[in-house]
Amino acid sequence: MNDIRHTILWVIFGFSMVLLWDRWQLHNGHKATFFPVPSAVTAPPPATGAASAGATGAASVPVSSAAVATAVPGAVPDQPAAPAVRERVEVRTDLYRLVFDSEGGSLVQAELLKHVDMADKTRNFRLLDASPQRVYVAQTGLVGGSFPTHKTVMTVVPGPRVLEEGEDEISVRFESPIHNGVKLVKTWTLRRGAYDIAVRHEVLNTGSVAVSPQLYLQLVRDGNKPPGESSFYSTFTGPAVYTEAKKYQKIEFKDIENGKVDIPKSASDGYVAIAQHYFATAWLLADGVQREPFTRKVDSNLYSVGMLTPLGSIAPGASRAVDARLFAGPQVETMLEKLSPGLELVKDYGWLTILAKPLYWLLDQLHKMLNNWGWSIVGLVLLLKVAFYWLNAKAYASMAKMKALNPRITEMRERLKDKPQQMQQEMMRIYREEKANPMGGCLPIVLQIPVFIALYWVLLSSVEMRNAPWIGWISDLSTPDPFFILPLLMTASSLLQTALNPAPPDPMQAKMMWFMPLIFSVMFFFFPAGLVLYWLTNNILSIAQQWIINTRMGVPPQFNLPKFR
Secondary structure (H helix, E strand, O other), X not given: XXXXXXHHHHHHHHHHHHHHHHHHHHHOOOOOOOOOXXXXXXXXXXXXXXXXXXXXXXXXXXXXOHHHXXXXXXXXXXXXXXXXXXXXXXXXXXXXXXXXXXXXXXXXXXXXXXEEOOOOOOOEEEEEEEOOOOEEEEEEXXXXXXXXXXXXXXXXXXXXXXXXXXXXXXXXEEEOOOEOOXXXXXXXXEEOOOOEEEEEEEEEEOOOOOEOXXXXXXXXXXXXXXXXXXXXXXXXXXXXXXXXXXXXXXXXXHHHHOOOOOOOOOEOOOEEEEEOOOEEEEEEEOOOOOEEEXXXXXXXXXXXXXXXXXXXXXXXXXXXXXXXXXXXXXXXXXXXXXXXXXXXXXXXXXXXXXHHHHHHHHHHHHHHHHOOHHHHHHHHHHHHHHHOHHHXXXXXXXXXXXHHHHHHHHHHHHHOOOOHHHHHHHHHHHHHHHOXXXXXXXXXXXXXXXXXXXXXXXXXXXXXXXXXXXXXXXXXXXXXXXXXXXXXHHHHHHHHXXXXXXXXXXXXXXXXXXXXXXXXXHHHOOOOHHHHHHHHHHHHHHHHHXXXXXXXXXXXXXXXXOOOO
C-alpha cells in the first residue's frame, strides 16, 4: 500500500502550487489562470484634482430613498448670489495632518504622522487624498430639498489650526450660506491620541415653513488597489457595511457596478466603511439613530458607500443637531473594538476569524512583555508548539515507527514488485502486526493546519508589523527580507526536516519530497519577513521535537539523503 501521508501532502502541495501560480500571474500583470478576480476599471484622472473629485461625488447619494427623490442625481442646488470663497484648510495634530475643502467642508486629505509611506519612507502615509492620481474623500451634506450639500461652498470660521502642547482637542468649523431657508453648520473636532474625529452637524431652519431634510455621510473612493501594494498575496480593498442584522458584509467594487449589492435598507446600528490592507475609514453613528446604508457607482471608476439619517421635521426658527464620527486610521484591533461594535472586523481574517482573534490577543500580550514584534512571533510559535506537544508527539512517534519499518517494507516491495496484489496484502499484514498506522503521522499535523493558517492571516493583516524591526538587518517585518537570509534559512530547515522524515518506499515519491521544499521556498522570497520568521521558527521547533521523540523511541535520528540516480 502506498504511503497515504505522502498522497495527502501531494494534494496540499498541488493546491498550493495552483494558488502560487495565480498570485505569480497577478504579480506580473496578467490575469489569474484558475481563480480570476475582477480587475479594477481605470478611470481617467480628475482634471482639476480635488475639485474634480467633489464634482463627481455630487451624484453619490442614492436616489432610492423617497426623501431624495426631489434631488436630481448629479445636480447641484442653486448657489446664493454672493458665495463664499473656496479655500483649503490644513489642520495638524499629534496623529494627523488633515486638509479640508471649504466646498462642503469635506475632508480631502489625511496624512498619518505615525505611519510612513512604504514606497518612500521619507514621507508620511497618506490615507485620504484628492489628486489626479487618487480619489478618496469623506463628504457629508443634506438632501430632501434644495439644501446645503458637499458641493456648497462654505465659510471657514477662524480659529487655531495646530494642536499645541498641553491641549487635548482642536476644532474646525464650516458654515454654509442659507439654502431654501436652511443653514448647515459643520464642526470637525480632533482629539489628541485619537483616530476617530467627531463631526457635529447643526441644521438651522431660518425659513417660514417646516423642513424635513436627511443627512448623508459618505466615503468616495476610486476602485484601484492602494498604491504600492503587492499583488503576490491578496488582501481585500473595498467598501463594507456592518449591521447587527447582517453582520459584516464586504462589497466588491464590481458588485456595486453590476447592482449586486444586498445590504439592509434601514438599521438603527452599525457603520459603513472602506477597508484596505492595514488601514480603514468608517462613518459611525450612535446606536439607536436610524440610518439607511447605501452604495453607489459615482463615475467610471469612482464608488461611494454611506448612510442617510432622517432629521425629522424642523420647525421655523428651530434647529437640529446630529453627532457622527469618522474613523480614519490603522486597523489596530484593540482600538477598533472600543470605537464601535464590529468595527474590528474591517481587519479581515476571513473564515478563520474564530481562531485568528485569540491568536492576535495572545500575540498582543506577548508584545506587551517583550516590546518587540519579532520576538513576540517567536514566542507565540513556541507557545503553540507547547500547546500541541502531545499531538505532535503522536505524529512523530508514528513517523518514527514507520521509519523503523522502512527497511522491511522496502525489501518486501522489491521482493513482490511483480505481484502488486500480494504486495498490498503483505504490507497491510506488517502494519497490523507492528500496530503501525500510515495515517498516524499525518492526521495530527492536518488538525493543526487551520491554527497555523489563522496565524498566517494574523501576521499578514496586523498593521503592527508594518515598519516594525526585529534584529539587525530586519527593519520591517511587513516587507521581504532585503538580504534573503530568512528565506534561505527557511529552505535549509525544510530540507533538514525532509532528511529526518522516513523516505517513502516509492523512489519517485522520495525524489519529489526533496523537490517540494525547494519549490515552496520560492514563495518565501516574496513573503513579508514576519511570516518567514514564523515558519522558520515553527520548522526549527518541529525538528527539535522530532529529534527528541525519535531518540526516546530508540530510533536514532538518521538523515535520508536524496538519491537521484
